[in-house]
Amino acid sequence: MTIDFRRSVPVFRIFDVAKAHEFYVDYLGCTVDWEHRFAPGMPLYTQVSRGGLVLHLSEHHGDATPGSTLYTELSGVRALHAELAGKNYPYLRPGLEQDEIGTSLTLTDPFGNRLRFNEPGAAAQPSDRAPASGTCG
Numbered sequence: 001m002t003i004d005f006r007r008s009v010p011v012f013r014i015f016d017v018a019k020a021h022e023f024y025v026d027y028l029g030c031t032v033d034w035e036h037r038f039a040p041g042m043p044l045y046t047q048v049s050r051g052g053l054v055l056h057l058s059e060h061h062g063d064a065t066p067g068s069t070l071y072t073e074l075s076g077v078r079a080l081h082a083e084l085a086g087k088n089y090p091y092l093r094p095g096l097e098q099d100e101i102g103t104s105l106t107l108t109d110p111f112g113n114r115l116r117f118n119e120p121g122a123a124a125q126p127s128d129r130a131p132a133s134g135t136c137g
Contacts, residue, residue: 009047011056012113013064017044019110020057024048027089028107028115030055067112077103077119 014020024030030048037044043059053072058064074080081096084107097104102120109115 009054009056010070011058011064012068013066014057014059014111023109027084027087069114069116071116071118073118073120075119077105077117080117081105
């Protein structure tokens with residue numbers, strides 16, 4: 001039998017639902033797909049997404065570590081940068097960075113989690129980004 005990994009969904013720790021919605025929905029443009037609580041007043045576990053970007057956000061103390069980092073590749077990083085620069089979000093004004101693997105935009109959410117959006121450059125080869133064999137190392 002062949003093993004086929006289909007999707008990875010990072011879990012980010014959050015501490016304030018209103019602040020999470022302000023960042024992920026209002027600023028980044030994600031949609032809340034679903035929310036779950038075991039009972040009223042219990043911690044929230046939710047999914048937000050925008051296109052192929054899917055994130056789980058959790059108030060549960062055992063889920064994830066504050067200050068985690070997501071690295072994801074996309075096309076249109078300059079358009080995303082321009083879109084975010086046009087929003088009224090006073091807590092973050094990120095710039096673009098360019099290096100040998102491409103152009104990147106790094107956002108930090110209100111809980112210290114970092115989202116690195118990278119558009120690979122023409123010089124970046126698949127072997128520069130990840131093992132081509134499908135192995136982890």
